[in-house]
Amino acid sequence: MRTLVLNAGYEPLAVVSFKRALVLVMNEKATIIEQVEGDPVWGARGAYERPAVIILTRYVRVPGARHVPVTRRGVLRRDGHHCAYCGKSATTIDHVMPRSRGGKDTWENLVACCLRCNNVKGDRTPQEMSWSLRWAPHPPRGPQWSVRGTERADPRWEPYLALAA
Structure with a gap:
């Protein structure tokens, strides 16, 4: 179970394990906005609901531009697993230059x-081959790239991620 962490200004920051989120809540560094009903976590002092979305009590300053690291998996995901030259299914990456x-x-x-x-x-x-790219490669954009861990977003997070777009 993963938990979306929002900054004090409702800006999505990261996705963490529910255990880490529960520690933040218990230390009064965050409050639960949305929780998973049923299936509580039992502790020495009682039962706690599993948080789905939490918000930090204090604003955390985030560096201006979050740099998304270049990875093979990221390039394939950005291009939708389609070849930039012929449009067929892509399994490798290519350096244009x-x-x-x-x-x-x-x-x-x-x-x-x-x-x-x-x-x-x-x-x-590509010019030497007389080929053209089907799209111009660019750095990925959007909340699913800037917020670490939201590639497989939980449907409950959509309203909160939409705020960041």
Whole structure:
């Protein structure tokens, strides 16, 4: 069971285990906004409901721009597991500007790619192959990328995540 943590201004911050959320509530650093009915957690001083959404009692300052780290899984997810060249199902990633030519591991230089296109393209640029990208690669945006752990969001969180969009 996972719990959505909101800042004091209702900004989504992270998703934590219900145990961590319960510790924050018990230490009076957060209050429960929404809880899972039934299935309580029993402690030495009684039963506690499992929190689904909590809000911090004090505002936590978040650094200006949250940088989403570049990962293979993230690139595939951003591109919807579709090849940027042919549109078929993608299982690999490709550097638009090859690394051997100075291409970096950035969101703007990586795209999802099917195995066939990746092997055919090899160490060349799309221009040299007379290929075009179906979409321009860009850093991912939205609350599911900026709030750690919301890739598999609980339906109860949707109203709170919508506030951040």
